[in-house]
Amino acid sequence: MPKVLVSDKLSPTAVQVFKDNGVEVDYQPDLGKDKDKLLEVIGQYDGLAIRSATKVTEKVIAAATNLKVIGRAGIGVDNVDIPLATKKGIIVMNTPFGNSITTAEHAISMMLSLARQIPEADASTRAGKWEKNRFMGVEVTNKTLGIIGCGNIGTIVADRAQGLKMRVLAFDPFLTADRAVEIGVEKVELDDLLARADFITLHTPLTDQTRNVLSAEAIGKAKKGVRIINCARGGLVDEAALAEALKSGHVAGAALDVFLEEPATANPLFDLPNVxxxxxxxxSTSEAQENVAVQVAEQISAYLMTGEITNALNFPSISAEEAPRITPFVKLAEALGSFAGQLTETSIxxxxxEFEGDVADLNTRPMVAAALTGALKxxxxxxxxxxxxxxxxxxxMQVETITREQQGAYDSYIRFTVITERQERSVAGTLFASGKPRIIQVKGINMEAEVTPYMLYVTNLDKPGHIGRLGTLLGELGINIANFNLGRTEQGGDAIALVSIDGTLTDDQLSRISALEDVKQAKALKFNL
Known part of the structure; x- marks a missing residue:
């Protein structure tokens, strides 16, 4: 009988789910806070069910000699060292959709509280004052709500806002025009949203692209008197810039559930009356906590008892028999999707x-999922x-898959095409004898390049001297070249260079590369191999 440790607080119902599925469960809800005790006992267990208090560090993973699966009740897995868990063969699962309604409702509650100054009015009244004229609010009816990030939670917020008779704008590079019509929002660019929205709410993860999406410059473009709500992630809003805009009155108020540094025991925004x-x-609702707890118990039980993998962050849903053949192609598909995703700047x-040759006869669903993961990440x-x-x-997003017999020189290859409102962009790859992914075509240009963790992608006009100038500049910038791969449409036409380098590029270095003669585009690419 497999044995699972629950080291954070889960509901009794979730604990019973383990028992009902024939899994021995050890419920120690405070153990996760005791690092030394966790290290001492973790080797006894096949599964680990956690929330956010338990930190699954390098030491914990090293001590987890029998651990097969870690299940996080919730979406965030910052407290789990996923690369090390993967290296050791431990499946890491989460419950990505269990908190959606609760988070959306909190955003709406914050918006309404902000509109009517409810917390401040409550404090004033409790202090024995009766400042009826001081707390003049605004209606949300017929106001415009701008949603930054219209995925699962953002869509629920849009639905609730429409119930309040609000007009809803949405900025999301992955939201298609058809989907926008379906959910009743107006798809706009960020500057348009900023100029028109009376309220702005954020529902996007924190990535390099979304960090400070509401920067000082963006806030300056916002409609005077706007009110800002952030229940997504700290770091999406420049807190210093927001504080200045609140003081000046350009932003009428802000409601924040998340902060750049948490726990947020001190923050300049705390001192402002309109926050x-x-x-x-x-x-944090009883329903959401129950949902994610039961879901993670069901997922861990299914994996330990039947081998079923659901909501895994580090492994596709494939059987043990398929894994040896499919896994290398899964990695290739994710690399191709990541390549295209990192080069795409408009709505997908x-x-x-397309799967051609031997790979077309395999189970391609994990490969499709991997390619989409790479493109969306x-x-x-x-x-x-x-x-x-x-x-x-x-x-x-429309997802089309095509399988066909071998037609070209490669026994197997995969082509991934991103379709945007402006263009189509394709990248194709294959596996060589080493099993490592290789790029064989980009935008119709044939080439051969091994996918490495750090790469520089350059498009340019095929003119004499370009390679020398690029190589010289990389040397001057202290950038070591591992491999230099080239391709072109025709003599004097469009050309591509894919350069494997030994580290990341700074924005300044990339700007200098972009400024080279005949260069059309330069992008730094990073792959999780």
Whole structure:
């Protein structure tokens, strides 16, 4: 009988789920806070069920000699070292959709509280004052709500706001025009949203692309008197810039459930009268906590008893028999999706994934999920191979798959095409004898390049001297070249360089590369291999 440790607080119903499925469960809800005790006992267990208090560090994973699965009741897995767990063969699962309604409702509650100054009016009244004229609020009816990030939670917020008779704008690069019509929102660019919205609410993960999406510059473009709500992630809003805008009156008020540094025991925003602050309560309802607890218990039990994998962050849903053949192609598909996703800057309306040769006879569903994961991850940090297909569907992305017999020189290859409102962009790859992914075509240009963790992608005009100038500049910038791969359409036409380098590029270095003669585009690419 497999044995599971529950080291954080889960509901009695969840504990019973383990027992009902024939899993021995050891419920020690405070053990996660005791690092030394956790290290001492973790080797006894096949599964670990946690919330946020338990930190699954390198030491814990090293001591977990029998551990097969970690289940996080909730979406965030910052407290789990996923790369090390993966290396040791431990499946890491989460429950990505259990908190959606609760978080959306909290955002709406914060918006209404902000509109009517409810917390401040409550404090004033409790202090024995009767300042009826002081707390003049605003109606939300017929006001415009701007939603930044219209995925699962953002869509629920839009639905609730429409029930309040609000006009809803949405900025989301992955939201298609058809999907926007379906959920009743107006799809706009960020500057348009800023200029028109009376209220702005954020519902996007924190990534390099979304960090400070409401920067000082963006806040300056916002409509005077706007009210800002953030129940998503700290770091999406420049807190210093927001404080200045609140003081000046450009922003009428803000309601924040999340902060750049948490626990937020001190923050300059706390001293401002037109700010509502709550301690990251987005998922804090009894219903949500029950849902994610029961769900994680069911997922862990299914894996330990039958081998079924659901909502895994580090492994596709494939059987043990399929794994040796499929896994290398899963990695190839994710690399191709990541390549295209990192180069795409406009809304994705659809993707096309073509499988040719021997790979077409395999189970391609995990490969499709992996390719979508790679494409979506640059903007959606929490996406995984289970959630990616649902996220694509929620955003109205059309996903087309094609399988066919071998027609070219390669026994197997995969082509991934991103379709946007402006263009189509394709990248194709295959596996060589080493089993490592290789790029064989980009935008119709044939080439051969091994996928490495850090790469520089450059498009340019095929003119003499370009390679020398690029190589010289990389040397001057102290950037070591591991491999230099080239391709072109024709003499004097469009050309591509894919350069494997030994580290990341700074924005300044990339700007200098972009400024080289004949360079059309330069992008730094990063792959999780």
């Amino acid at each position: 509502i602050c709550t301690p990251h309560l987005g998922a 309306t659809g993707v096309r994934i 640059p903007l959606l940090a929490d996406v995984n191979m289970v959630s990616a297909p649902q996220i694509a569907k929620d955003r109205g």
